[in-house]
Structure formats: C-alpha cells, structure tokens
Amino acid sequence: MSTGDTWPVSIGFDDADHEGLTIGKAACRTCSKLKRRQVLANQAERSVGAAVTFDGVQKSYDGETLVVKDLNLKIAEGEFLTMLGPSGSGKTTCLMMLAGFEPPTHGEIYLDDKAISQLPPHKRGIGMVFQNYALFPHMTVGENLAYPLKVRGMSKSEIRDRVERALGMVELSGFGGRRPAQLSGGQQQRVAVARALVFEPNLVLMDEPLGALDKQLREQMQYEIKHIHDNLGVTIVYVTHDQTEALTMSDRVAVFNDGVIQQLSPPETLYENPTNSFVAQFIGENNKLSGTVSKVINGECEVELDTGATVHATAVNVDGEGSRTTLSLRPERVYIGPEGTDNTLDGRIEELIYLGETIRARLTVAGNDQFIVKVPNRGSSTGLTEGASVTVGWSTADCHALDPIAT
Amino acid sequence: MTDAAVSPGMGLNQTASKSAPLTTADGKPLKAALRKANGRARRNALLLVAPLFVFLLFTYTIPIVQMMARSVMNPEVANNLPNTSAAIGDWDGEGLPSEEVFAAMAQDLKNGGRSTIGRVAARLNTDMPGLRSTMMGAMRDADEFQAPFKEALLADDDDWGDPRLWTLIKRETRTITPAYYLRALDYEYDQAGEIVPRPENLQVYRSIFWQTAWMSGLITILTILMGYPVAHLLATLPLKRANLLMILVLLPFWTSLLVRTSAWIVLLQQEGVVNNFLVFFQIVDDNDRMRLIYNRIGTIIAMTHILLPFMILPLYSVMKTIPPSLTRAARSMGATPLRAHLTVYMPLTIPGLAAGVLLVFILAIGYYITPALVGGEGGIFISNLIADRMTGSLSQLRLALALATILLVGVLVLYWLFNRLVGVERLKFG
CATH class of the missing domain: 2.40.50.100 (RNA polymerase II/Efflux pump adaptor protein, barrel-sandwich hybrid domain)
Known part of the structure; x- marks a missing residue:
C-alpha cells in the first residue's frame, strides 16, 4: 500500500506519542500493534483508557423482551473490536446504541469517560460504515466525501485537500467526479470507508460492511480495512456474522448470542479455548x-x-x-x-x-x-x-x- | 477464455470468417434468424395490445383530432353561397366587387332556400349586425333580380354597397377560421377585418384561464404542504400502522366524487359545521359567518382534499425506496436532523414530488365537477365555461372546442416545460 507513507502524516490524528505514524507502513504497523498491546495490557490491569464503555446497558424494543441483556464492555483506545454473532443476537443493536440511533433502555454508554446516551448522533463525532454503504446516490463520490467536512464548515480548499487525500487512501484517486452507481461494489465500499474516516473521527463503527461483496473482494477488503486501522490507530467497532472476518481482523472478538456476550477474547483464544458450547459451535x-x-x-x-x-x-x-x-x-x-x-x-x-x-x-x-x-x-x-x-x-x-x- | 476448443454448437461458420456477417449453424444470416425467432413474440404482444389500441383510437385520438378540426371549421358561408364563394376569390378587396360577384350572389340568393340563406345570414349577422335583414330581404326579392345585378342589389338595399359587407363575406368564405380561437382569447375581428381585443365588459376567457392556472398552482402547493409529511409518515411507520394510514389516505378514492364534494358543502356552508363551530367558540360573530363555499375558497379547499392522494401516492412510493441508512449516515457525519433531511432526504424525493406536482396540477387544471358544485360564481374553472358553451349554438360549441384545444395545448406545453426542467423519465408515479 503505497499510500501508507503519505496518509498518516497528513491525516494528523491527535496522537502525540505515536511517532511511528510518520515512518511508514511497516514500522507503523509494528508500532501500533505494540501500542495496542500495551493498551490492552493496561486495560487488563486497571481498566483505563477505554475509548468506549458499555455500562450495564439493556435494550428492549417492545417492553417485553430484552434484545441486549446487561452489556458491560470496555473497548480500548485504538482497538479493533468485532461484535460477532448470529442475526438477532443483539450485536447490531449495540452498534446502533453506540452510534446514537437507538437509545439504551437502561444503562449508560461512555465515550472517553463522557456519558453519551443523551447525545444525538450528529454530536458524537463517530464515523460509520453502513451495511449497504449508504452512499448518497444524488451526489458524486467527491461530494459524498465532502459532506461531513461541509457540515463542519471547513473551507473549500481544505475540503478539496482532504477529499483528495481520503480518495488516495482508498486508492480511488480520480474517481471523485463519479456517481456511486457508476462504481463497482468494492469501490463503493472503499468510498464508504473513506467517508467514515475523512472527518478524522476517533471511533469508527462498521456494520457488516463487507456483507454485499463476493468472497475474493471481501478478503481483500478485510486486509485493507485492517491496514487502514493499523495506520491510523483509530478505534474500530466492527459488526459481522462472518467468523472468518472476525478472526482475521480483530484485536478482540465479542461473541454475541441471545443479547449476551458469550465470550470476549482475542481470536486465538476464541478458537483454541472457547468458554462455552455456543462459542465452540459458532467459531470454526x-x-x-x-x-x-x-x-x-x-x-x-x-x-x-x-x-x-x-x-x-x-x-x-x-x-x-x-x-x-x-x-x-x-x-x-x-x-x-x-x-x-x-x-x-x-x-x-x-x-x-x-x-x-x-x-x-x-x-x-x-x-x-x-x-x-x-x-x-x-x-x-x-x-x-x-x-x-x-x-x-x-x-x-x-x-x-x-x-x-x-x- | 484462451481455450482453443470450439464447442460443437458454434459450427464452422463462426470460426471461419470473423468479419463476415454471422450465420446460424445451417447458414442463414443470424440477423434474419433472430428476427424470425423474435417475430412471433412481437406479433403476439401486438395482438394483445390491439384491442386497447383500437379502443383508444376510436374513443380518444379520433375525437381529439375531430375536436381540433371542428374548432377551426367554418363551412356555412362557403357551402351555402357556392357561386359567391367561387367568384369573390378574384376580388382584390378594393372598393366594391365586380359585376360577376354580384351576379353570383344574386344566383345564390335565388337558389338558396329560406333556411339556407337564413343560416348564412345568422352567421354573418354576429359580425355585422343588420346584415341578416339585408340578406333575407334580398332573398325574398331574388326572383325579380335582373342584370346588371350590382344595380339590382344596391336598389334592393343600400347595405350591398358597403365594402365591409363584402370584406366580411370574403373572409367568411374561407372554410378555416381562427375566429373561435380569437374569441377564446378575448379577441375578435372588427368590422374592417382587423384583430382587436374585445370590449372589456365582454372579456371573460383569459381571466378564467388565468384563474384556473393560479388556483391549480395554489392547490398543488397546498397538496405538497399537506401530503409530504403524510407520505413521509407512511413510508417510515411500521407496516401494520402504515397500512391503516394508507387506507385512510385511499378512503376518499373509494367514495364518489359527488359525495365528497357534497360533504364539503355540508361542512362549509354558512349554516354548516365549520361556521357553527367557529360561532360556538365565538371566533366569528353569528351575524358575520364566513363565506367558505360558492367562491374560490370553497373550490380550493375541496379540490385540495380531493387531489391530495395524487400527491401522497407518488411521494410515498419514492420515499419507501429511500433507505433510512442514508439519513443516518448523514447524521453520523455530523449533520443535524434538519440538515440531513434537506440535503439528503429531500433531493431523493424529487422524482416523486415532481410526479405528484405533474399529476395534481394537470388534473386540477381540467377539473370540472368540484368547481361547478362549490365554486359559485367566482371559483369556476375553464372547464366549467367549456361545459357551459357546449350546450349553446353551433358557434358556441366551436368556441367551446377552441377553449378545450387551448387547454389541451396548454397542458402539453406545461408537460414539455416540466420535462425540460425535471426530466419525465426520472418521475415515479407509484
């Protein structure tokens, strides 16, 4: 990925201690991995630095059944966490609560120690990649990417620069003038990812972003998303029902079933040491x-x-x-x-x-x-x-x- | 495919000559074979639509063509004064026509019976009052006319010496006339044959055309204001409740137009429900009840209600297809709900909105029954005038046809404009 050299410098995440970003891809990846391990280690000891915390969150749509039952989850800064589970297991609901589209019925969600349950989605500053990309069909690719920047009132030249860089990051330079409908599925996917990242959020949510792609493209995109994550150091919460995706990309995987996290572990542990029959059955x-x-x-x-x-x-x-x-x-x-x-x-x-x-x-x-x-x-x-x-x-x-x- | 193997079905023809036209396995040209193969399906399809096609031809296309033809037709003078019509063509319009024209006129007066000449006289009398008695008198004396006929006719009545009479006859011998269109736009020929506006107290059609247009526009705007939120609600509610709401939207459709309009009369009349309510709550005085019906307000209220489904349905069908994730995406990127709505949702509803506008406006502009029932004097539409003129004399009927043709052309022009501005292929009617 040639863009690895240019992107991290220019995107300028507030990450003072993360000098590895400027060096380039290889060093950077090692560095961010190291850093994440460190964060994870910290978290294991003291549970600090969590970018996202679900604290006793419950969710019911009809007042009769709980879709999410007492969710307690800490997601570390810069972590790639996957919520994995069969459909109806509550994972997407969790994501929607985090994004702000669904209010928790009970409990609180913290973003960097700030309670966000009462915060509307547009004030949360969370990037999101939707299942079917949710690209605006009446805008060009460039306008799609410019949207979050325009909303933030950036100057035209800055918007142009950032859009250009974001397109470069997903290797779609020169596609800015096209309409989403003129792009292939994989290209639309990249645009969606670029759009979720272009305004430099600290947290990006991805709701089954690869579900509509064919197998080969899916695998390729897994690696690309993983690389982007490694380069930028942004926290990613990823929802999928595809265990391969979960195992390939994540730092940790939360296996959901029946509104409860069955197991929260790194991929190896999940596969090697499942803690209950559901996880053993679901993974591999x-x-x-x-x-x-x-x-x-x-x-x-x-x-x-x-x-x-x-x-x-x-x-x-x-x-x-x-x-x-x-x-x-x-x-x-x-x-x-x-x-x-x-x-x-x-x-x-x-x-x-x-x-x-x-x-x-x-x-x-x-x-x-x-x-x-x-x-x-x-x-x-x-x-x-x-x-x-x-x-x-x-x-x-x-x-x-x-x-x-x-x- | 780099495979060199040739599948048996492709035959030698294809591999042998790449540039030559392709042929089927037995050597027939591929295009002809394709035509033949698809021909049956096409013929069957045509047969299926043939009944409708014939039906439309006889009940729609032909009547419209006839309407347009009749609105310019003017055969009375030419048919009933055949000799004059033939002779007057050579007259240059200066002074009085030559002896031959007078002779032809005398001949026609002699040949024509009472009813024939009566019809011509009536027709011409509308343009030149007094001409009727001149002609009828000449007809009665026609048997005694001797050459030179010019003197004979002039002796019969001085008016025959009026060049304007002959100008009028020459003009009316043309079988195609724009006179009804001029009338429909409040113009007329003056006695010298010039096109001039009609006297102001007789002008009626242009203002009614204008009233039809602005009231239709206002009704369209009202249906947008009321229909847009309803359609949005329909598209976002859970299916079960959306269906219930949809039935409520469609309910007026299943009720007779007459019943619905009459219901508005019950509601809006001065002793009606609305006025009683307002008086009861002392919003208006009992002696000062509002006039809500038999005027423009009545027409606008009733028609907005009646045409509302035509706005809601296309809007709904478009809104239904807009994934909620789009506005969510906009909000996740920092747009306020209002901004997300205006920049993402609204632009995507334009095809439905445009379809609704087109449907409502065009339906409104030709509406008849509601303005007729609740419009009173002030709230009528051009259709009401057309219907009124249809029952009058032959020339009134032609005037009605001219009005209808203008309305039709107006609608077509609007459609064309609309197509230029929005693009009809983008529309979604439901």
Missing part, C-alpha cells in the same frame, strides 16, 4: 460429544459418554461431578489411528470428501454420526476407506468439557 468447526462428568481433578475431568466409554477432557465449564457436559473437539485436532494420544475411541468412516489440502472424513464416533476429522493430505495414500472401522484419538488439552447443550 466443532465436534460435540455428550456425557456426564464423573471426576474433576486439577482442571481435568473424566467424562462418561452416553455410550458408556470414558474419556478425559480439560474442564472449562462444568458444574462438578455428576453434571452433564458437552465435549468440544476441533476436527483438525483429532487423529485417525493415533499414536500416543491421551484418549482413544472406536469409530467407523461414513464418508470421505477430498478437499485438496485436506481430506474430510465423516465418522460415527460414540453415537455421533457427524463426527468430522480433517486428515492432512500428505501426498501418500491415507489408507482410509469408507466403511472401515478405525480408532480416533486426541490429547486431553484439545478436548474441552463445556456446558451441556440439548441434543
């Missing part, structure tokens, strides 16, 4: 086995599966001996014909699907006929055949005993 592929806890020792537990077999798992979210649990296992952490694993079970191969880099095997294991194992394709024949009886195994650390889900 997951095998579940149901059973009853028979023993808990030192963070590990012994689980008697419904078929009678006994396995060991890391006790993450169990109520103690005698309680029901659901075991979660990633398909790539299960081995067929294992050597030296902590647990083994017998299974039968039901189906083999060739996927190129991996072979996806569907097995029946402990009564679950949707048990998936990903076998890496190492060139030589795997020796697997459909209908064959095999032994599957995994290490106890990779198997998480979580809250039971009704099957």
Whole structure:
C-alpha cells in the first residue's frame, strides 16, 4: 500500500506519542500493534483508557423482551473490536446504541469517560460504515466525501485537500467526479470507508460492511480495512456474522448470542479455548460429544459418554461431578489411528470428501454420526476407506468439557 | 477464455470468417434468424395490445383530432353561397366587387332556400349586425333580380354597397377560421377585418384561464404542504400502522366524487359545521359567518382534499425506496436532523414530488365537477365555461372546442416545460 507513507502524516490524528505514524507502513504497523498491546495490557490491569464503555446497558424494543441483556464492555483506545454473532443476537443493536440511533433502555454508554446516551448522533463525532454503504446516490463520490467536512464548515480548499487525500487512501484517486452507481461494489465500499474516516473521527463503527461483496473482494477488503486501522490507530467497532472476518481482523472478538456476550477474547483464544458450547459451535468447526462428568481433578475431568466409554477432557465449564457436559473437539485436532494420544475411541468412516489440502472424513464416533476429522493430505495414500472401522484419538488439552447443550 | 476448443454448437461458420456477417449453424444470416425467432413474440404482444389500441383510437385520438378540426371549421358561408364563394376569390378587396360577384350572389340568393340563406345570414349577422335583414330581404326579392345585378342589389338595399359587407363575406368564405380561437382569447375581428381585443365588459376567457392556472398552482402547493409529511409518515411507520394510514389516505378514492364534494358543502356552508363551530367558540360573530363555499375558497379547499392522494401516492412510493441508512449516515457525519433531511432526504424525493406536482396540477387544471358544485360564481374553472358553451349554438360549441384545444395545448406545453426542467423519465408515479 503505497499510500501508507503519505496518509498518516497528513491525516494528523491527535496522537502525540505515536511517532511511528510518520515512518511508514511497516514500522507503523509494528508500532501500533505494540501500542495496542500495551493498551490492552493496561486495560487488563486497571481498566483505563477505554475509548468506549458499555455500562450495564439493556435494550428492549417492545417492553417485553430484552434484545441486549446487561452489556458491560470496555473497548480500548485504538482497538479493533468485532461484535460477532448470529442475526438477532443483539450485536447490531449495540452498534446502533453506540452510534446514537437507538437509545439504551437502561444503562449508560461512555465515550472517553463522557456519558453519551443523551447525545444525538450528529454530536458524537463517530464515523460509520453502513451495511449497504449508504452512499448518497444524488451526489458524486467527491461530494459524498465532502459532506461531513461541509457540515463542519471547513473551507473549500481544505475540503478539496482532504477529499483528495481520503480518495488516495482508498486508492480511488480520480474517481471523485463519479456517481456511486457508476462504481463497482468494492469501490463503493472503499468510498464508504473513506467517508467514515475523512472527518478524522476517533471511533469508527462498521456494520457488516463487507456483507454485499463476493468472497475474493471481501478478503481483500478485510486486509485493507485492517491496514487502514493499523495506520491510523483509530478505534474500530466492527459488526459481522462472518467468523472468518472476525478472526482475521480483530484485536478482540465479542461473541454475541441471545443479547449476551458469550465470550470476549482475542481470536486465538476464541478458537483454541472457547468458554462455552455456543462459542465452540459458532467459531470454526466443532465436534460435540455428550456425557456426564464423573471426576474433576486439577482442571481435568473424566467424562462418561452416553455410550458408556470414558474419556478425559480439560474442564472449562462444568458444574462438578455428576453434571452433564458437552465435549468440544476441533476436527483438525483429532487423529485417525493415533499414536500416543491421551484418549482413544472406536469409530467407523461414513464418508470421505477430498478437499485438496485436506481430506474430510465423516465418522460415527460414540453415537455421533457427524463426527468430522480433517486428515492432512500428505501426498501418500491415507489408507482410509469408507466403511472401515478405525480408532480416533486426541490429547486431553484439545478436548474441552463445556456446558451441556440439548441434543 | 484462451481455450482453443470450439464447442460443437458454434459450427464452422463462426470460426471461419470473423468479419463476415454471422450465420446460424445451417447458414442463414443470424440477423434474419433472430428476427424470425423474435417475430412471433412481437406479433403476439401486438395482438394483445390491439384491442386497447383500437379502443383508444376510436374513443380518444379520433375525437381529439375531430375536436381540433371542428374548432377551426367554418363551412356555412362557403357551402351555402357556392357561386359567391367561387367568384369573390378574384376580388382584390378594393372598393366594391365586380359585376360577376354580384351576379353570383344574386344566383345564390335565388337558389338558396329560406333556411339556407337564413343560416348564412345568422352567421354573418354576429359580425355585422343588420346584415341578416339585408340578406333575407334580398332573398325574398331574388326572383325579380335582373342584370346588371350590382344595380339590382344596391336598389334592393343600400347595405350591398358597403365594402365591409363584402370584406366580411370574403373572409367568411374561407372554410378555416381562427375566429373561435380569437374569441377564446378575448379577441375578435372588427368590422374592417382587423384583430382587436374585445370590449372589456365582454372579456371573460383569459381571466378564467388565468384563474384556473393560479388556483391549480395554489392547490398543488397546498397538496405538497399537506401530503409530504403524510407520505413521509407512511413510508417510515411500521407496516401494520402504515397500512391503516394508507387506507385512510385511499378512503376518499373509494367514495364518489359527488359525495365528497357534497360533504364539503355540508361542512362549509354558512349554516354548516365549520361556521357553527367557529360561532360556538365565538371566533366569528353569528351575524358575520364566513363565506367558505360558492367562491374560490370553497373550490380550493375541496379540490385540495380531493387531489391530495395524487400527491401522497407518488411521494410515498419514492420515499419507501429511500433507505433510512442514508439519513443516518448523514447524521453520523455530523449533520443535524434538519440538515440531513434537506440535503439528503429531500433531493431523493424529487422524482416523486415532481410526479405528484405533474399529476395534481394537470388534473386540477381540467377539473370540472368540484368547481361547478362549490365554486359559485367566482371559483369556476375553464372547464366549467367549456361545459357551459357546449350546450349553446353551433358557434358556441366551436368556441367551446377552441377553449378545450387551448387547454389541451396548454397542458402539453406545461408537460414539455416540466420535462425540460425535471426530466419525465426520472418521475415515479407509484
């Protein structure tokens, strides 16, 4: 990204301690990463410097059901936080409350320690990228970008400069005279991003901004948004239902379900150590086995599966001996014909699907006929055949005993 | 595609000659084949619209053409004085016509019966009072006329020696005349054949045209002021309540125009609901009740109400398509709600607004029944005059046709102007 060299200097975010911005992309990214880690560390210790705080926020539209139930969330300055969840989980409502389009039914939202619940949207100074871009169709791209600047009463020459720079940032220089309808989806997307950033907000909200793009473009835009974030150091709150997007871009991900944050963690933790069955199920592929806890020792537990077999798992979210649990296992952490694993079970191969880099095997294991194992394709024949009886195994650390889900 | 493989369906023709016209697999020109293939569908489509087309031709196009033709037609003199018409063409208009013209006139008077000459005399009498008796007298004596006819006619009545009479006859022998249009615009021929404004106490049409236009304009503005918020509400309310409101908007549509107009009479008359209400709350004095009907106010109130749906519906259909995220985006960028509305929402509603303006104004300008019922003397529209003239004599009918044609052309000109200013293809009617 050649624009990385010019943009950060000129956009001039109030960021005195962030000298890395002037150096260029590589240094800058490292720097902002470092800085963010530091902020995150601070936050973990003292919970300060949070750009956004949701404090006991509840939201109901009809007075009968809560769409958001008691949300407490601190978002650090410069953080890229993603709200991830299925539709109807309350994530978009949270974003709308933050933007000011929906008032919280209860609780308070703070922006840099300032309560903003009573502040109308236009006084919050929050940039926003909407789901379908919400570009003004009757204005050119340049006029779209100039809109927030005109509203702020900037001089014509300054507006022109800033619009030019913003277009350069999203690599659309020379497109200022076109109408949004004359642009491709990806270009419209960039314009929307540029428009949300052009007035230099400290916080940018993105509501499923990539939802309308095709897969390839989506991936490309993920990286571009990520780079812009790294370069500018602005706080971004990003809403999506696409877990890949969430994992690729975020510093932390808040997984929403049923109006509650199920887990708030960096992407790695989310995938490696889900704290409940919903997260395990929602992020990545997951095998579940149901059973009853028979023993808990030192963070590990012994689980008697419904078929009678006994396995060991890391006790993450169990109520103690005698309680029901659901075991979660990633398909790539299960081995067929294992050597030296902590647990083994017998299974039968039901189906083999060739996927190129991996072979996806569907097995029946402990009564679950949707048990998936990903076998890496190492060139030589795997020796697997459909209908064959095999032994599957995994290490106890990779198997998480979580809250039971009704099957 | 860099693939070199030729699919079997494409045949050799295409690969062999890139520049030559494309052909189908069996060698027929592609264009002809396409025409043939699509021809049936096109014919069927034409057949489907043919009944409507024929219907419109007979009930709409032909009557309009006829109306326009009749509004300039003037066949009485030419048809009923055939010899004179033929002879007078050579007259240069100076002094009196030659003996041949007089001879032709004598012949026509002799040939023509009482009713024939009577019709001509009546027609000419409107332009030159007294001519009727001159002609009818000459007709009665026509059998006794001997050559030279000039002297004979002059002897019969001095008026035959008046050049203006002959000028008038020469003018009226033309079968096409602008006289009705002149009348419709409050002009007329004077006795010397010049076009002059009519006497002021007889001028009526231009002021009614003007009144029709400004009242229609005012009604259009009122429907915008009242319809815009309603349409906005309709477009933003939850579906269930929007549907209820929509029924309320459409309710007047389902009620007879006559009933609606009569309801306004009940409401607005001097002993009516509105006046009673105002008197009851002592806003107006009982002896000084407001005149809200049988004048311009009545016409404007009733027509604004009746035409309101025509403004609301196109506005609503456009507003429905404007995503709420646009104004939200504007507000997130720092625009106040008012500013977001004026700079983002309003410009996007222009296609609907323009469609509404066009519909309401054009409907209003030709409105008849409401002004007729509640307009009284002052609040009438040009349509009321047209309808009134239609029932009169033949020349009154032609005057009505001329008025109607002017109205039609006026509407077309407005449409053209509107198209230039807004662009009709951008309009959304609903």
